[in-house]
Amino acid sequence: MRSYGQYCSVAKALDVIGDRWTLLIVRELLARGPSRYTDLRSGLPGIATNLLADRLREMEAAGLVEREDAPPPIATTLFRLTDRGGELEPVLSALGRWGVPLMRDYRPEDAFLGQWLRLPVRMFLADHEPDRPSVSIQVRAGDQAVVIDADGGRVSLRLGADPDADATITGPPPRVLALFSGSVALDDAEEQGLQVTGSREAVQRVLPRAGRAAGADGTASA
């Protein structure tokens, strides 16, 4: 990217991460951890392979990404964020939060991947009952299934289905996001097309509670 040529830390930051796709690559690496080239590409629908290669090279040169040749049994290259790259997390977080109201407009052509729930889960969900036995909640939004685990105060997300989950949430991505971001209560979400089977208590355990809501309905306060 052409430099802005301004001695200002915002401009300097944008000189490094202002290129198209760069921050989304960081998102993938934050959400997935060290990843193979092919996995990055499939997590970034719409990116051209040459652009991904270009960006990874630039990000490596800028010290955001390292490539690591995995040990013999795997025999592939992994891309991982450096510490400096990981420090972009607050930027992604602020951007993601600002973007929540925009999630109202869901277009049929929009791609959706279950792994993209990782950042919202980290941002909005919490285990409000850390002393109770762990629960798992399967989420089916879009094609892939993911499972959210609440265990001892921590909430995490793993990819894949789990028929033994305590609860299963099924519905279109916008309804799931509205529920997770706290802009819609569970009861209302169900009326709006979200199906919940199994333990509703397990779901309530992790949902954001009043006072922690994030104004995801577009009425966020300043």
Next chain:
Amino acid sequence: MRSYGQYCSVAKALDVIGDRWTLLIVRELLARGPSRYTDLRSGLPGIATNLLADRLREMEAAGLVEREDAPPPIATTLFRLTDRGGELEPVLSALGRWGVPLMRDYRPEDAFLGQWLRLPVRMFLADHEPDRPSVSIQVRAGDQAVVIDADGGRVSLRLGADPDADATITGPPPRVLALFSGSVALDDAEEQGLQVTGSREAVQRVLPRAGRAAGADGTASA
């Protein structure tokens, strides 16, 4: 900007503010308040006038900016951030903080404007002695002079010179930024080419103190 076509709040946010110059226009409007077209242009050295016009129109359509026809005596149009636009402040803040270590590389061709100190001042400086009489500190970095006022716990910045200031700091922009961001102590900054005349006490009153330092030297922790 072409949409990423991804149902993810980061991607949606970048669909809106990912265009080149957009966030820098927000920076200007945050730092200066409602501004005339010409003032925006002079605060964004390097931007082409058509691009500025394009961006302002797009930002207006996206609900980030409003144009306001100023009352008769002024007879000009002012551009101001909407509430929604102002909510980008945390994004700018996170970006600016991440960019601080990049301020080490100062290139002679880099433009520098005094008003760009507004965000660093807000971010790093504080009035540590709110009960004492107000002080003003003139800063001469680059061509324009600015004055920092510490008054009753608040720190603010105004453009222009002030020969009656309690102290004056003169030096190259990188030295001033290093001082303000807390990565260099006042004594060290003076050894590195910063001139301080008048009350050093007034300067110390607003500088960041240990424990609030921001790792501006590139050693910031995760």
Next chain:
DNA sequence: CTGTATCCGCCCAGATACTG
């Protein structure tokens, strides 16, 4: 003086095909 519109040349983004 302030703000907008038009033209041009260049580079980046994007799509596709292909290779180690």
Next chain:
DNA sequence: CAGTATCTGGGCGGATACAG
């Protein structure tokens, strides 16, 4: 699996001309 090579269109920067 992990890219490179090639081609095309559009965004961008820059200059300039125009309108209130």
